[in-house]
Amino acid sequence: xxxxxxxxxxxxxxxxxxxxxxxxxxxxxxxxxxxxxxxxxxxxxxxxxxxxxxxxxxxxxxxxxxxxxxxxxxxxxxxxxxxxxxxxxxxxxxxxxxxxxxxxxxxxxxxxxxxxxxxxxxxxxxxxxxxxxxxxxxxxxxxxxxxxxxxxxxxxxxxxxxxxxxxxxxxxxxxxxx
Amino acid sequence: xxxxxxxxxxxxxxxxxxxxxxxxxxxxxxxxxxxxxxxxxxxxxxxxxxxxxxxxxxxxxxxxxxxxxxxxxxxxxxxxxxxxxxxxxxxxxxxxxxxxxxxxxxxxxxxxx
Amino acid sequence: xxxxxxxxxxxxxxxxxxxxxxxxxxxxxxxxxxxxxxxxxxxxxxxxxxxxxxxxxxxxxxxxxxxxxxxxxxxxxxxxxxxxxxxxxxxxxxxxxxxxxxxxxxxxxxxxxxxxxxxxxxxxxxxxxxxxxxxxxxxxxxxxxxxxxx
Numbered sequence: 280x281x282x283x284x285x286x287x288x289x290x291x292x293x294x295x296x297x298x299x300x301x302x303x304x305x306x307x308x309x310x311x312x313x314x315x316x317x318x319x320x321x322x323x324x325x326x327x328x329x330x331x332x333x334x335x336x337x338x339x340x341x342x343x344x345x346x347x348x349x350x351x352x353x354x355x356x357x358x359x360x361x362x363x364x365x366x367x368x369x370x371x372x373x374x375x376x377x378x379x380x381x382x383x384x385x386x387x388x389x390x391x392x393x394x395x396x397x398x399x400x401x402x403x404x405x406x407x408x409x410x411x412x413x414x415x416x417x418x419x420x421x422x423x424x425x426x427x428x429x430x431x432x433x434x435x436x437x438x439x440x441x442x443x444x445x446x447x448x449x450x451x452x453x454x455x456x457x
Numbered sequence: 458x459x460x461x462x463x464x465x466x467x468x469x470x471x472x473x474x475x476x477x478x479x480x481x482x483x484x485x486x487x488x489x490x491x492x493x494x495x496x497x498x499x500x501x502x503x504x505x506x507x508x509x510x511x512x513x514x515x516x517x518x519x520x521x522x523x524x525x526x527x528x529x530x531x532x533x534x535x536x537x538x539x540x541x542x543x544x545x546x547x548x549x550x551x552x553x554x555x556x557x558x559x560x561x562x563x564x565x566x567x568x569x570x
Numbered sequence: 571x572x573x574x575x576x577x578x579x580x581x582x583x584x585x586x587x588x589x590x591x592x593x594x595x596x597x598x599x600x601x602x603x604x605x606x607x608x609x610x611x612x613x614x615x616x617x618x619x620x621x622x623x624x625x626x627x628x629x630x631x632x633x634x635x636x637x638x639x640x641x642x643x644x645x646x647x648x649x650x651x652x653x654x655x656x657x658x659x660x661x662x663x664x665x666x667x668x669x670x671x672x673x674x675x676x677x678x679x680x681x682x683x684x685x686x687x688x689x690x691x692x693x694x695x696x697x698x699x700x701x702x703x704x705x706x707x708x709x710x711x712x713x714x715x716x717x718x719x720x
Contacts, residue, residue: 302527396533511619516627521627525633
């Protein structure tokens with residue numbers, strides 16, 4: 280087992296302990312030690328697949344990503360609401376394939392999660408090997424709009440990589456124009 | 458100060474419940490399963506967050522706010538996974554109506570894998 | 571405050587009733603699951619609203635449980651609503667090719683029908699090394715062959 284693997288396990292155990300303490304709602308020696316013990320047992324019995332994180336967290340990028348994410352969520356929610364209340368109009372949709380430029384597992388997961396949480400887009404299938412997301416988009420009336428959406432996803436990927444990506448991923452993104 | 462917080466809390470709750478009603482309307486009106494799933498993600502994410510924020514603004518106790526934070530994190534982490542599982546099963550079962558799709562990039566790609 | 575409570579309750583009840591109608595009408599189990607998810611979200615929201623109105627935090631742990639429960643339900647239904655490919659179980663092979671009535675109600679002809687294409691039964695080759703992503707070799711539980719809704 281390498282050192283990176285140990286670091287991942289420690290972070291996972293710490294995260295589980297924090298959840299345990301939050302669930303109890305009190306910060307005391309008993310909850311912390313008990314949480315740590317349970318976290319170690321859980322990680323030993325149900326080992327996680329290795330997701331090695333090679334990137335660095337950039338606070339400014341995270342802030343920009345989070346702000347834009349909240350904005351997207353609110354705007355998209357009200358778009359879906361207006362679609363729901365447009366009686367007599369059957370909304371059409373599209374399934375768009377988006378090939379990510381930095382198809383690491385972590386980046387793929389985060390982009391997919393962010394997309395799913397925003398109403399109006401839904402992941403139907405993922406090609407993990409080639410880094411392709413198949414996204415179902417609601418309220419698309421023409422092929423041009425579908426292309427526009429693909430561009431939006433690539434922009435989202437850029438924001439995520441700028442927030443959490445590794446230097447390699449950043450280089451890939453700068454080389455391939457959006 | 459408490460008055461202002463209360464008003465914000467009420468606004469969040471009303472907005473959240475409005476979103477849940479519109480999700481219900483969309484659930485009835487949208488033509489196929491995948492479109493309806495878009496409606497389902499809406500109350501689960503924004504509506505739920507608004508309701509939890511409203512609740513946190515009213516309770517104002519550290520213990521309760523951490524619990525609400527956990528609920529928010531749990532549902533935000535799990536909702537996409539559930540949506541993806543259902544959406545994938547629906548598409549593979551042929552429940553995506555081709556006549557409603559402007560573009561379908563997956564139709565050809567599925568067989569190549 | 572009472573007025574706000576009435577408005578919020580009415581809106582939430584409306585959402586819950588509409589979700590219930592979709593649960594009853596179906597037509598497939600996945601539709602019902604999506605509507606159940608919405609109903610669960612409405613329930614969580616109403617418990618949160620109740621806690622906000624009475625300023626009583628007794629019900630908050632229920633929220634934490636419900637938010638996990640909804641996920642577990644949706645994922646297990648999506649998995650168990652799906653049939654194993656015919657080739658994996660020869661005994662039920664003939665049956666699996668015949669769509670259930672539920673499924674026929676909403677299906678349309680597609681170029682690749684949900685009858686199981688052979689190409690999907692092969693496990694895809696191991697992913698190539700992609701820079702800094704160290705994907706573990708071996709099984710991907712989500713990467714399963716074509717399925718059919720019961």
